Amino acid sequence: MLRQKIPELVCPAGSLPALKAAVDHGADTVYFGYKNDTNARNFAGLNFDQKAMVEGVRYAQSRGRHVLLAINTFAQPGRVADWQRAVDGAADLGVDAVILADVGLLDYANRRHPDLRLHLSVQGSATSYEAVNFAHREFGVRRAVLPRVLTLAQVELVIKNTPVEIEIFGFGSLCVMNEGRCWLSSYATGESPNTVGACSPAKYVKWEKSPGQMSTRLNGILIDRFGDSEPAGYPTLCKGRFEVNGDTYYALEEPTSLNVLEILPEIAGIGVAAIKVEGRQRSPTYVAQVTRTLRAALDALAGDGERFQVKPAWQADLAKVSEGSQATLGAYNRPWR
Amino acid sequence: MSQGFNIPRFKLPAFVAKVGARLPQWPHAIALTTALNAAKKLKLLPEDSLAMLEGRSFFVDVLDTGGQAHFTYRAGLFRPLFGAMVAPDLTFRANLSAFLQLVARQEDPDTLFFNRELSIEGDTELGLMVKNMLDAIEWPRLPGFHLPRLPNFRH
Ligand code: SF4
Numbered sequence: 001m002l003r004q005k006i007p008e009l010v011c012p013a014g015s016l017p018a019l020k021a022a023v024d025h026g027a028d029t030v031y032f033g034y035k036n037d038t039n040a041r042n043f044a045g046l047n048f049d050q051k052a053m054v055e056g057v058r059y060a061q062s063r064g065r066h067v068l069l070a071i072n073t074f075a076q077p078g079r080v081a082d083w084q085r086a087v088d089g090a091a092d093l094g095v096d097a098v099i100l101a102d103v104g105l106l107d108y109a110n111r112r113h114p115d116l117r118l119h120l121s122v123q124g125s126a127t128s129y130e131a132v133n134f135a136h137r138e139f140g141v142r143r144a145v146l147p148r149v150l151t152l153a154q155v156e157l158v159i160k161n162t163p164v165e166i167e168i169f170g171f172g173s174l175c176v177m178n179e180g181r182c183w184l185s186s187y188a189t190g191e192s193p194n195t196v197g198a199c200s201p202a203k204y205v206k207w208e209k210s211p212g213q214m215s216t217r218l219n220g221i222l223i224d225r226f227g228d229s230e231p232a233g234y235p236t237l238c239k240g241r242f243e244v245n246g247d248t249y250y251a252l253e254e255p256t257s258l259n260v261l262e263i264l265p266e267i268a269g270i271g272v273a274a275i276k277v278e279g280r281q282r283s284p285t286y287v288a289q290v291t292r293t294l295r296a297a298l299d300a301l302a303g304d305g306e307r308f309q310v311k312p313a314w315q316a317d318l319a320k321v322s323e324g325s326q327a328t329l330g331a332y333n334r335p336w337r
Numbered sequence: 338m339s340q341g342f343n344i345p346r347f348k349l350p351a352f353v354a355k356v357g358a359r360l361p362q363w364p365h366a367i368a369l370t371t372a373l374n375a376a377k378k379l380k381l382l383p384e385d386s387l388a389m390l391e392g393r394s395f396f397v398d399v400l401d402t403g404g405q406a407h408f409t410y411r412a413g414l415f416r417p418l419f420g421a422m423v424a425p426d427l428t429f430r431a432n433l434s435a436f437l438q439l440v441a442r443q444e445d446p447d448t449l450f451f452n453r454e455l456s457i458e459g460d461t462e463l464g465l466m467v468k469n470m471l472d473a474i475e476w477p478r479l480p481g482f483h484l485p486r487l488p489n490f491r492h
Pocket of ligand 1: 182184199238
């Protein structure tokens with residue numbers, strides 16, 4: 001029987017237990033970051049110190065899995081050396097690839113470590129094959145992660161016109177803005193993912209409990225208010241409910257999670273090389289739950305091919321860990337562009 | 338492979354909390370701080386994260402048992418706080434089943450939080466730090482004690 005070629009499953013690790021959970025539950029590849037602002041999930045207590053990195057790389061590679069190191073923020077003025085050191089550290093660690101967004105850093109990595117495999121981060125915001133091919137020609141980029149704003153047809157167009165492997169998001173919280181270009185968090189707090197490595201940093205967030213409701217504030221700005229039985233969302237500006245022309249609603253985005261289970265055959269069919277799970281800020285439990293579900297779905301696709309069917313149990317497992325407990329296909333099946 | 342056990346979602350009847358709240362609360366704080374100090378001694382808690390807890394006060398409220406623990410971290414030790422309540426820097430509130438699911442890594446804290454089964458009040462950054470610290474703990478595999486594991490699809 002002809003087995004369908006299935007995309008590689010790339011899972012997040014914010015801690016060593018999360019990395020082991022991903023590997024144990026069937027991730028082909030895990031990605032992680034340093035404990036500093038060289039990565040876009042720079043939260044207190046999260047991420048890897050040197051010791052944990054060495055152990056994580058050993059754990060994954062000894063089991064035949066790959067490890068990617070995300071250095072996906074933009075080098076800040078006067079501190080470029082910190083980002084370059086992070087790249088040097090990745091080469092020393094022997095990771096399978098680094099995920100970079102900053103053009104200057106891509107250039108540095110390409111010149112200094114010609115053997116280090118480079119992936120273009122979603123933060124690099126390459127949305128066309130011209131942009132992807134530019135990164136390939138200039139810096140030898142081997143894989144690009146496409147932003148979550150393209151339709152499946154657009155993803156296919158990119159794949160057909162580039163030698164670079166294409167990775168897309170398969171599951172996780174949505175960040176609606178063209179990745180790498182959103183400044184909402186900076187507007188409210190002066191800090192954003194591209195500068196300090198965190199959207200809506202926790203020190204600006206206040207959850208205020210009062211009888212019957214909870215209010216979320218970001219640097220004093222009221223983002224949302226939930227009744228006691230209403231599900232809550234992340235405290236980012238894009239997910240707030242605001243008053244627009246007298247109506248209060250999710251003016252920018254509904255708090256939902258992306259979930260591509262339904263279109264997995266199409267994704268594999270157009271030749272997507274890898275699907276990525278969002279969530280380095282989530283716990284090992286989340287990583288285990290999402291990884292085993294997607295593994296089961298991908299293995300079913302490999303075995304069943306055209307007869308592939310989404311199992312309700314998979315959807316239920318993923319719905320449970322979703323933000324806002326609802327799922328969407330995001331831009332992938334959008335009729336308009 | 339052992340499938341472990343599953344902690345169901347449950348809520349104890351209201352009278353339990355009423356009785357529980359009338360019992361002295363310091364044994365909970367002592368039990369909890371003793372456990373945390375033991376974990377620290379086993380080097381399960383990362384030093385850099387611990388340093389950020391210095392002098393902060395914490396309050397754990399188990400809603401359906403009425404059990405409460407108020408404690409702090411000072412000079413390298415977790416210590417119960419007695420007597421007059423100052424407003425804690427960080428408060429966790431949930432029913433017993435949610436706390437158990439959290440500790441056993443059966444449920445994800447963000448999931449419990451989104452679903453409003455876990456409430457975190459106070460200093461948000463401190464809360465995130467504590468959450469990430471708990472997530473990063475590598476529980477030792479003690480003989481005869483198994484944390485529940487999720488079934489593995491890959492053999
Ligand atoms: S505000 Fe929303 S869209 Fe913008 S970076 Fe943050 S999560 Fe993404």
